[in-house]
Amino acid sequence: MPSDSSSTLQHITAVLDCFSTVQPELGVREVARLANLSPSTAGRLMAEMKEAGILQQNPANRAYSMGSKILAWAGVYLSTLDLREIALPFMEDLRQKTGETVSLYLLDGMDRLCIERMESHHTVRIVTRVGKRLPLYAGSGGKAMLAFLPEAQIESLLNSDQLVPFTSATMVDPLILRQDLEKVRRQGYAISVGEWLADAAGVATPIFGRDNTVIGAISISGPTSRCTPEQIEAYADCLVQAADEISLQLGYTGVRVSTRREKTP
Structure with missing residues (x-):
């Protein structure tokens, strides 16, 4: 029954x-x-x-x-289609350049949803299942979006009981996480080392839509043995450029992340 x-x-x-x-x-x-x-x-x-x-x-x-709710849902669905279609060639290019797994995330409330991935050809690699829902505060893909949300939404999450650790490196202290998000806004990209998976590292950049708000993120991830801090910084350069181009093709008219970012000292 x-x-x-x-x-x-x-x-x-x-x-x-x-x-x-x-x-x-x-x-x-x-x-x-x-x-x-x-x-x-x-x-x-x-x-x-x-x-x-x-x-x-x-x-x-x-x-x-x-009613209007149907239109809102349809808009999310259509933006997903547009985002994926536009991002695919950039994702393939990034995988060829870096040799690592490239993932595409869609902002969904206070979560991120993996809508596409291109896996590394290395035997040891990071695998993110398409359709997997992950929190915004843990991992580079989530923080890249969280940092560019309205301040009220950020504070709501930081002041909630949702900040639970997945590893010993997960940022659950609101003060530390807030400082990291400020750094993400300055740099234009987010870095994660062991925050979601203990032996994984990644870098991600936000993607903006036609209404000039953040709608997703694109990330490069791999095992910490290959994704060293120096390598992550090198990946960030090409990742920011790719995300900027995706945003522009989606109709974004704001300031490019690549023109306002600061390099990590």
Whole structure:
């Protein structure tokens, strides 16, 4: 027997499937018939979906149509497609130049979502599963995005109970993490040594979208035996250039990271 939550999700999906470009507006009885639901169930569910912004209601004829929440979700999906498509050739170039794993992350709330990776050809390499969700505060890919979020969002995370360590190197002290994020903003890139995986090191740079806000990050990572501090600094130069080009192709019109960054002393 399906659980109540899975049954509700199936009903929501069935309701949304009723709408189309041919029938963008539907009444409760029409949806009930098309979705094979009782009118009372359809009416209750559609009212709840309206409250959540998934549906909206025309006050003139009381008919429903898809709401602004759907548009927001569609925008995230489309930005993911654009980001991945634009980033792929740059990722391949970075892998060829460095020989290390190159990963692409999408900002998702206060997490980062791996949406593409190109693995190193070395036997010993860092593997990040596509679809894996990771926190922003641990690892170079997350910190590259976190540093460029609005200050209120940064402070909300730093003052929360979400800063839990994954290794002994994970920054969970708000003061230390805040200082590191300031350094990321000055340099234009984030470095991680053992923060997410004990024997891994990485460098990442933020990617900005057409609204000039951070939407993702691109990273180069490998074992600490190969990714020395000197090597990481060398990788940062080509990584910043690649991220700048990706941002520009996405419609970013702000200041390039490469023109405002400071080198590590």
